[in-house]
Amino acid sequence: MSEWRKVQLGEVLKITSGKSKPLKNLQPYSKKNPYPVYGGNGINGYTNEFLIEKEAIVIGRVGEYCGVVHKTKGPSWVTDNALFSKEFIIKTDLKFISYLLKYHDLGKLRSQSGQPLVSQKPIYNYEINLPLLNEQKKIAAILTSVDNAIEKTEAIIKQAEKVKKGLMQQLLTKGIGHTKFKQTEIGEIPKEWEFVKLGDITTLTMGQSPKGDSYNNIGVGIPLLNGPTEFGKVNPKVIQWTNKPTKICKESDILLTVRGSSTGRMNVADKEYCIGRGLAAITALRGITDQNFIMYHIQKLATTILSQSTGSTFPNIDKQRLSNLFIPLPKLKEQIKIANILYTADNKIKIEGNKLLQLQNLKKSLMQVLLTGKVRVKVNELEAVK
Numbered sequence: 001m002s003e004w005r006k007v008q009l010g011e012v013l014k015i016t017s018g019k020s021k022p023l024k025n026l027q028p029y030s031k032k033n034p035y036p037v038y039g040g041n042g043i044n045g046y047t048n049e050f051l052i053e054k055e056a057i058v059i060g061r062v063g064e065y066c067g068v069v070h071k072t073k074g075p076s077w078v079t080d081n082a083l084f085s086k087e088f089i090i091k092t093d094l095k096f097i098s099y100l101l102k103y104h105d106l107g108k109l110r111s112q113s114g115q116p117l118v119s120q121k122p123i124y125n126y127e128i129n130l131p132l133l134n135e136q137k138k139i140a141a142i143l144t145s146v147d148n149a150i151e152k153t154e155a156i157i158k159q160a161e162k163v164k165k166g167l168m169q170q171l172l173t174k175g176i177g178h179t180k181f182k183q184t185e186i187g188e189i190p191k192e193w194e195f196v197k198l199g200d201i202t203t204l205t206m207g208q209s210p211k212g213d214s215y216n217n218i219g220v221g222i223p224l225l226n227g228p229t230e231f232g233k234v235n236p237k238v239i240q241w242t243n244k245p246t247k248i249c250k251e252s253d254i255l256l257t258v259r260g261s262s263t264g265r266m267n268v269a270d271k272e273y274c275i276g277r278g279l280a281a282i283t284a285l286r287g288i289t290d291q292n293f294i295m296y297h298i299q300k301l302a303t304t305i306l307s308q309s310t311g312s313t314f315p316n317i318d319k320q321r322l323s324n325l326f327i328p329l330p331k332l333k334e335q336i337k338i339a340n341i342l343y344t345a346d347n348k349i350k351i352e353g354n355k356l357l358q359l360q361n362l363k364k365s366l367m368q369v370l371l372t373g374k375v376r377v378k379v380n381e382l383e384a385v386k
Contacts, residue, residue: 289383
């Protein structure tokens with residue numbers, strides 16, 4: 001690292017505070033409002049005027065996001081909740097400095113009393129190791145290429161989720177290949193379909209929390225789920241166990257949150273669990289309903305389930321209200337076809353989600369070695385050398 005030198009950020013750049021922008025002036029992106037408005041949490045909206053003309057580094061100044069770093073891509077506005085790079089004192093690569101500041105986590109410079117605040121002085125006094133300009137550019141180029149792949153994957157996931165949402169709306173209410181429909185409380189459904197209560201086509205098991213002295217985190221007894229804190233993307237995460245189980249759910253049961261602000265949130269059991277009172281387990285009746293078809297309907301009904309809950313400060317939904325939710329029901333064969341189509345859409349999202357996670361981990365690893373000089377890059381090629 002002989003070519004790297006230790007400098008204070010105050011020797012590298014000058015920063016200044018942004019200017020206030022009333023929330024009422026923030027608009028969605030349009031030709032009339034093309035300029036992004038940055039705060040500590042990133043882009044808050046768009047406006048028809050800009051405060052800074054070129055690319056800049058934005059640093060959250062106050063509140064929850066103080067110390068969080070963003071990089072603008074062109075003309076933009078920065079609010080007084082953030083600081084931004086006014087000029088660079090020495091020749092440096094802006095992208096590299098942006099990545100370096102993100103890696104160093106400027107949030108640790110925040111004041112320790114009152115409202116979280118990071119000011120210019122501790123930022124100027126903060127020391128960094130700075131390579132030569134050519135190496136800065138190569139490191140920034142490598143990290144930018146990973147960022148581009150991340151953005152592309154996120155866009156694919158967003159589009160896939162949009163497609164799935166459209167498929168759910170179409171398939172779960174119109175079915176496959178139907179031409180005759182009838183009117184119901186939720187609108188038109190195929191004439192051949194039934195309109196039934198959830199409690200008539202599933203078994204509902206409401207959770208019951210075991211005694212506190214039966215809890216343990218050493219794997220004794222059966223895994224215990226109390227609520228959404230143990231939920232993963234699809235299946236729960238085992239955090240604790242109980243040796244005095246009360247209510248049990250089976251593998252592939254739909255797990256539904258029935259208490260609190262997350263009422264309506266869902267996971268699928270990948271094994272037997274004891275379920276506490278914050279959850280309910282839903283099991284399709286064999287030969288009548290397909291478990292995956294019911295799962296996708298529960299996903300679609302999440303907002304309705306929350307609206308059916310009682311209690312303004314602590315929402316909850318009881319077994320009777322849950323049982324009385326109406327579902328349009330085709331024959332079992334069509335249920336399975338619909339579930340398979342939606343599963344394919346889900347699988348696309350899952351594959352891209354795994355790819356995104358790999359890219360995010362790659363970026364994290366590259367930042368750890370490239371921004372510290374543990375792995376060097378040749379200035380004449382994108383090849384890392386020790």
